[in-house]
Amino acid sequence: MKKQLILEDGTTFVGQGFGSDKDTIGEIVFTTGMTGYQEVLSDPSYCGQIVTFTYPLIGNYGINRDDFETIHPAVKGLIVKEAASDPSNFRSQMTLDAYLKMKSIPAIAGIDTRKLTRIIRQHGTLKGAIVSMEEDAEAMIHRLQATVLPKDQVDQVSTKSAYPSPGRGYRVVLMDFGMKHGILRELNKRDCDVIVVPHDTKAEEILQFNPDGIMLTNGPGNPKDVPHAVETVRELIGKVPIFGICLGHQLFALASGADTFKLKFGHRGSNHPVKDLETGKTALTSQNHGYAVCEDSVAGTDLKVTHIALNDGTVEGLAHKRYPAFSVQYHPEASPGPEDDNQLFDRFISMMKHNAGKELQHA
Incomplete structure (x- = not known):
């Protein structure tokens, strides 16, 4: 299913939704690691944030039982260029998509993550939303601009x-x-x-x-x-x-x-x-x-x-x-x-x- 990634500055991307099908709003940030997506997704420090991976292929070695940094992830969403659907690793127990569904974390693939990263580097971190195609983009932009992000993240995690x-x-x-x-x-x-x-x-x-x-x-x-x-x-x-x-x-x-x-x-x-x-x-x-x-x-x-x-x-x-x-x-x-x-x-x-x-x- 197609989904939209909408930024508060008015930029809109269209990609392929995976993981949870719910909508989400958070602060858009990027991380530059080539590996370690499981640890990133389960790092409590990402509470309230939608994480962009600059490395183009994420999920290729699956999800295993040992590399979690917390039991209950607090990340709001995930943005990738390409999500691997057929992981290959002797420790892999499920796909990235299956894990995101299990933990109710929405994600979007097929996004030009290089362009998105350049926008963040130029303007600083931005509020953004991963939403369905039925969502009115103009209305969401106004909503994002008016949204005040929570300040109780430490208490949450x-x-x-x-x-x-x-x-x-x-x-x-x-x-x-x-x-x-x-x-x-x-x-x-x-x-x-x-x-x-x-x-x-x-x-x-x-x-x-x-x-x-x-x-x-x-x-x-x-x-x-x-x-x-x-x-x-x-x-x-x-x-x-x-x-x-x-x-x-x-x-x-x-x-x-x-x-x-x-x-x-x-x-x-x-x-x-x-x-x-x-x-x-x-x-x-x-x-x-x-x-x-x-x-x-x-x-x-x-x-x-x-x-x-x-x-x-x-x-x-x-x-x-x-x-x-x-x-x-x-x-x-x-x-x-x-x-x-x-x-x-x-x-x-x-x-x-x-x-x-x-x-x-x-x-």
């Missing part, structure tokens, strides 16, 4: 109650702002005793768990839409070691007195070069964010910039000058993408070990 992911090692309280399972997986791999808590958990309650460290996870939306989290992080800095990733990085910056801003079209993909200013080395990283830390705002705080993006010079890493706390804008756990900086989790472990002053006795 964060856990509603605390739960443990037991280990015998250091205790980490993980503040879930829209956690990718890859982050939890890396902590579990290092035998951490993880307690996952909701985004609105108070600092006092977090400290009652007697953590050796605190992880601030990735998540969707504007960090300024969760001011309670900024206040909580501010109260936690200096109490125990902190490691922030993506949204967690931005919250760490705001809590330390720095500022954030919205990028024109964001960084999304698995091939973004980032330079470590301390070592001079460059790593290829996986990224998914629409906001960044304002570098000028870091001056005058207790933070220092540790990493920068080589594509546009934006801040990609911060460290506290006085306390054991650091953050990165990119995803060291990858999923999908390169694992060049996976050692940052080991750095977090070392920080907790040093702060404790002794090694934990493993049972």
